[in-house]
Amino acid sequence: MTRKTLGLIAAAGSAALLIGAFGFQFLGYAPCKMCLWQRWPHAAAILFGAALLAFGGRVWTLLGALAAFATGAIGVYHTGVERGFWEGPSSCTGGGTGLSGLSGADLLSTAGSANIVMCDEVAWAMFGLSMASWNALASFALCALWIAAFRAPESR
Structure with missing residues (x-):
């Protein structure tokens, strides 16, 4: 296969993973902060x-x-x-260490952080692997495709 063909397959893989992520979001699985971080490199890969x-x-x-x-x-x-x-970002994990700077009124307030999706909770899993795990596996496979594209001839 040519460089362009392999690169386009890899970019299409990133597009498919992004579509899948938005599909899960549409089905009610709200993404956490780290889930959103994982989307940006896929968008960049599509542009590349x-x-x-x-x-x-x-x-x-x-x-x-x-x-x-x-x-x-x-x-x-x-x-x-x-x-x-290991610990994740304090802004989306349930370590409980972020309460020290809050007043009593802040602790009793119902405004604000009700919409935070926790990064340390698995919202969906298949065969014991979470969406983050599946993304990692698929992304490393796409990385291998990109490397194959680098090594492939420009055109035939």
């Missing part, structure tokens, strides 16, 4: 695929591989937070 199509060249494949690796790494980090291997 479009640039590869328009301009050709290897630089876009390297950037696509970096984007896919980045979202995969965020997915691994998110999975570790979900499984309690």
Whole structure:
């Protein structure tokens, strides 16, 4: 396969994962902060695929591989937070350490943080893997496709 073909397949994979994420959101699975972080590199990979199509060249494949690796790494980090291997961001995890600066009125207030989706809770899983885990696996596969695109000939 050619560089453009492999790169476009990888970019289409990122598009499919983004569509899936928005589909789950449409079904009522609100994304947490870390879920949203995982979406940005997929969007970048789609743009890199479009640039590869328009301009050709290897630089876009390297950037696509970096984007896919980045979202995969965020997915691994998110999975570790979900499984309690390490702490996540205090703004979306249930460590309870963020209460020290709050007044009594703040603690009793019902305004504000009711819409926070916790990053350390698994909203959906299949075969024991959360959405973050599946994103990581798929993203590393896409990274491999981007690397194959880098190594492939420009055209036949």
